Amino acid sequence: MIERCGSYCLSDVDYVHAFFPHLARVEIGRVQLGDDGLLVHASAVGAVANCPKCQVASLRVHSRYVRRLSDTAVAARPSRLMVTVRKFFCDNPSCGRKVFCEALEFADRHAWRTRLANDGLASVALALGGRAGARLSRVLGIGCSPATLLRVIRRIPEPAVTTPRVLGVDDFALRRGYVYATVLARPCHPDRPRGVAVPARPPRRHLPADQDMEGVA
Ligand SMILES: [Zn+2]
Incomplete structure (x- = not known):
């Protein structure tokens, strides 16, 4: 479907990227809208991936799997991502890592939430705390518990400390x-x-x- 919007001509994928600009580096597949929100299927498409241990680039794909991530709400509806990512062989003989998972630039390793969604929750948590923040997050379509918000605060890295004068x-x-x-x-x-x-x-x-x-x- 192509629709004209002002002087721009946006395709379906362009619409998705307009609402999810942090997904510009992945290939968007299906987008499903259900009672429980928006579900976006995407795939990582980078040609190479760097081993997190030795930083050597690899081209050899070992396997694929799906990462499920919560993302920012769209129009107060929760949105989720299902991103197909790859495991690569590390061909560096001096590296102890034989297989590694490619990193996504919009989510930390092992995270269940995109960085953008996490930053939004951190702002809510720092402003309102656990219980009030949880109530607001439900209104905004994010929907998380007070304990989750407190965990988000605890994971915020400490600012660099300099000796005060x-x-x-x-x-x-x-x-x-x-x-x-x-x-x-x-x-x-x-x-x-x-x-x-x-x-x-x-x-x-x-x-x-x-x-x-x-x-x-
Ligand atoms: Zn390596």
Whole structure:
């Protein structure tokens, strides 16, 4: 089916790629619309694949299998992918890996969800947390449990940590009169910290002792 849209002429595959731009590198097969959402059949078509252990490219196909992935919702309907991917032989004699699965650029290895869908869930989870995020995800057509959202948050990689030059230091009570703790906060603008500079406290065990650090009250 070809339909004219403005000055563009879109085929069925173009429509699918318009809604799923992250699938541009795979071949789209059938697209089924059922009561439980959209089901897209696709196949990986790259000529070669790199071994994840030695990074040597391989052309020899060992076998094929189908990966099932959840994807972003379309018009509040859940969408799923069934992607036929291949296993390749690794022909590098010095590599311990004999057979490997080709990687998909839109999904991590062993993931059940595309990276785009995972990023969307992570945004919902970070904004609303588990229970409220799960309620919103059902409205959006993603539909996941509070525990899933918490797992998504836990899998977000930690940002790279650099040794701060300026720290805000404050004490607070976990249980007044019994248990106290100290919070170390990094100012948003380390070059222009608010507050009054005070002499640095003695280095704590979890701070690098050899760093010349300035305290801010
Ligand atoms: Zn290898």
